[in-house]
Amino acid sequence: MKILVLMKQTFDTETKISLDANGKIDEAGVNFVVNPYCEFAVEEALRIKERLGAGEVTVLSVGPERAETSIRQCLAMGADKGVLVNTGGLEGGDEFTTAQIVAKAIEKVEYDIILAGFQAVDDGSAQVAPRVAELLGIPQVTVITKLELEDGKAIATREIDDGVEIIEVALPAIFTAQQGLAEPRYPSMKGIMQAKKKPMERYSLADLGLDAGLVGTDGAKVKIVELSLPTPRKGGKIVEGEPAEAAQKVVQLLRSEAKVI
């Protein structure tokens, strides 16, 4: 079985975001990691391969040159090969343009099933994989926590409000991973050593026959007008005194200071 994983490189989850002079997110000194949800997808792909005892796991990422380190990280976990579509300088796209690029790149890859993180921890828009499914014209099951494969079909469990939905689809299909699908492994030394030598296909946008004007900032449907940091949270207030007395004070404060009642 050929398993394709769509992976996004994101900021480390602990990064303290700051804006530069131009009001853009400052990337200086930021650590980049595999988007944690994509990591669940990679892990699930590896487990499918291990369960079947055969198969190939390909990790595809769209992004600048630095995305290679995250692809290597997935190769160290055990994926077989990487595909990097280097957007080289055209990083201003949105979910729409990224999905276009991914769909085009997928033409170069064989697959029976596609896995991806259900959202990226940076922008959290959860759109790329569903859009790719639409572009490829294959079924999609999002936010899954369990995946079982049978002959030519898959049974996926997805999270919904107050419960789960169990969905059967024909393959090929796209599944997006929620936490709980598979806890990612830590790469072994063997994995780390081998990852350096595993194949990595690289494409530029031109290689894919994509017009830069359509996929960069110019092609994006979403225009970012302004970015601002959230206002820092203020410390709480502890009201002391006897319960009855304190309650009275709290009500007063809610009226006069917080102005919520």
Add this chain to the structure above:
Amino acid sequence: MVPSRPLGWYGDTYVIMWFLMLVVFAVFGKGVYDRYRLWRLGVDEQRFAGFGQGIKNVLIHGIGHKRILREGYPGLMHLFILSGFLVFALGTLAVAVQEDLHLEIYQGSFYLILTFLLDIFGLAAIVGILMAFVRRYVLKPDRLDTTPDDGVSLVLILGILVTGFILEAQRIAITADPWAAWSPVGNALAGLFAGADNGSLKGIHQLFWWTHLLLTFGFIAYLPHSKMFHILAMALNQFFLKEKPAQALAPIDFSNEELEQFGVSKVEEFTWKQLLDTDACVRCGRCQDNCPAYLSQKPLSPKALIQDLKAHLGEKGPILLAQQAAARQRGTASQVAAAGEGAGAVLEKALTGEVIQEDTLWSCTTCRSCEEQCPAFIGHVPTVVDMRRNLVMMESNFPQEAQLAFRGMENNGNPWNVGWKSRADWIEGLDVKTMAEAEEGEVVDFIYWPGCAGAFDNRYRKVATSVVKLLQKAGSKFAILGTEEKCCGDTARRLGNEYLFANLVQENVEVMNGYNVQTIVTSCPHCLNTLKNEYPQFGGNYEVIHHSEFISRLMAEGKLKVAKELGAKITYHDSCYLGRYNDIYEQPRKILQNIPGVQLVEMERHNYRGFCCGAGGGRMFLEEHLGERINLMRTEQALALEPDVIATACPFCLTMLEDGTKAKDVIDHVKTRDLAEILVDVVQ
């Protein structure tokens, strides 16, 4: 008449004796050689520190009993037995020189003194053996496990000693020895044979002589196959000893692309010294008696660990040797395989998981108590870490929580995975510069290294702040690395992630060597040990000082003066990495003793017997699912003294013990505080 005693009564049977002796020596030699070959299955390790040093070690620790005598009963017991053994070896040698080399030495005052000593030490040895019997079969302390070999060994030695005295008594009776007074034990026993006629007594004497001889020969032949082999193996281990094996673990050369195995997955991947360790262990159980993991009912006993490895080496080693021999004789692959035939199960037994359980390895807090108590100087901790390395780096198989710590150290340079950019936030308002700021022309005598805890942990930031205030009061000139500092790597290394450790060290060394750092003052004993003893492996050579040492020095120099009294009963908890790892026991106590009004009280387990808080060896970042909670045990030991304050000098200990007082619901009146916090409140 020159004092002596008649020898050679049974000279006509010496041919038989010599023949037997050859056989016995052959059996002994073969036994020793077989063990030697097993050790040689291990990989290389440089442990030779010169003959002089080696012999000195054996004299101090073997003959001198330095560690063995730390415990009264078993210490004296062993001293009695060993001194008897040594005096007897001397006596036998003297007799052999006289009888076989015909040098007349066994006479005169030398004879009188020697025969007297033989009696006294022989009696001491008997007392020792009886003490051993009582201890093993009547008192039965938990740390002793008893096998038939233990009984056989004791009976053999007792037999040799008793028959020796009977022989002496009979000889005195037969010869009416005029110097019998110099053989007080034999002389006293001679009364037993007073009535017998000389003829039949001689017959009995010959019977005892042969019995004595055969028992002794039996002892020699049996020695390499019994616990008594420790006489040789422990002496060797002491010859090659390293005072603190766990202090600096062996690095791995990751630039060597030929390396395919990281850590130890098979018994033959240990070094020869680690394999020798298994024979040097005589199962005394001092390690187990002081092991926080064992005492909290976790599946680890250092003694059992070493013994399990020994048993596995014993079953697997001979098969490997047979295979090697077959391969050397240019045997075909099938012949080589045949040498291991029927041994498949043994060869396939996984070292980690089957021979040694994974939980056993993860239970170790690397507190070094086992190593510190071990009279044989076995290096338990490196052996544990070597197997952890295999689990982590080869099998990626470890407690899940460790992954968070690994990720944190990888991405943000700290095991809590707090964003690295906030590493210097704690100095806000403290007037402390970073090296990057201080570089321009400012004098910096040393860098202060708060460690990850000092930089990120809210509770420990207060300690780092106190240290900074003390340093400033004393007028010290220092800076911090700030966001350029990364985790020292101790947690990664001791959890077995040597690769991550090596990466962290490389980055830190690059930064510090770039600033030409000479001296580091740190607040974390784990950083202290790693920076001081392990960074030199990677080209990082610094003078590293713990804040307790440094502050104590500042007080001695008069740069810090205590201005207030502190009426408090304080017990100081020894950090393993400060105490056992780096011999810093006195300085922290001195700080407290120099505060007027402080009543310093000691827990039963303190100094080198200090009881771990449970957080070493990366356990700070693992859940404690098995057995009792070590931090609660330690807290209870402290609370038994009814202190006002539990003083610590390590971020992990502080967290563990403070959590302990919280769990015991005494946090309101028993404070857990670092020495620096205590001191900063009372200095001028």
